[in-house]
Amino acid sequence: KGDEDEVQKLHLACKDWRFFQVINHGVKEEILEKIKAAVAALFELPFQEKKKYAKAENETEGYGQNFVVSEHQKLDWSDMIYLFTFPSQNRNFKFWPLSLPGFKEALEEYSREMQKLAEELQANFSVLMGLKRDGLKRLQGGELKQGIRMNYYPICSRPDLVLGISPHSDGTSFTLLLQDDDVTGLQIKHNEAWVPVKPIPNSLVVNIGDAT
16 A cells, blocks of 8 residues: 555565565455465366366467377476456466366456455566556556466375475466465575575465566
8 A cells, every 4th residue: 555664675575585475465265275275176186077178389378298299208396277367358268177066266256356456566576677557568568468377286105305396487477376374385595595485374475476
């Protein structure tokens, strides 16, 4: 709301860390719990059912690993699906598990809330960069594009040999991440050290991406 102390905290977090956790974001707890339950139900489906939503070759949308170019490469130890959610005309429902009760409704509600929060963050980032509140919106071509990636990390008998997701930076303007409240899985690199991000219940992690 323009509080100068909060603005400076945001500036420091973006500049020095490129990560922060946001609380009091206005998204109801029930919406966050509903999407978590919907995602859990999706990954509990039998493999043959999930394969119906498999991504096509050289595509990013759908169920399955990204950037698989060889049978011999090392893959991330995760199950995932990626869906385009905004603008709404970009949605391809052949990749959505529409037969799963409540999934579509939960994802649509969650994506609307994330879009509102993302627009508010983008406006604040604009101010920090010396622009008007709509500065980044105009520079980046208008409406924010949104895609949602859902991850599940199966139990592994040799966790010392695997990574859920390999070290990377996000090729986006920024990412909003809803963590599992009970698992400290995310680590971020700061001053050449890996720092675990302890979840704050009902918070969202914001990751400043490469395209800001």
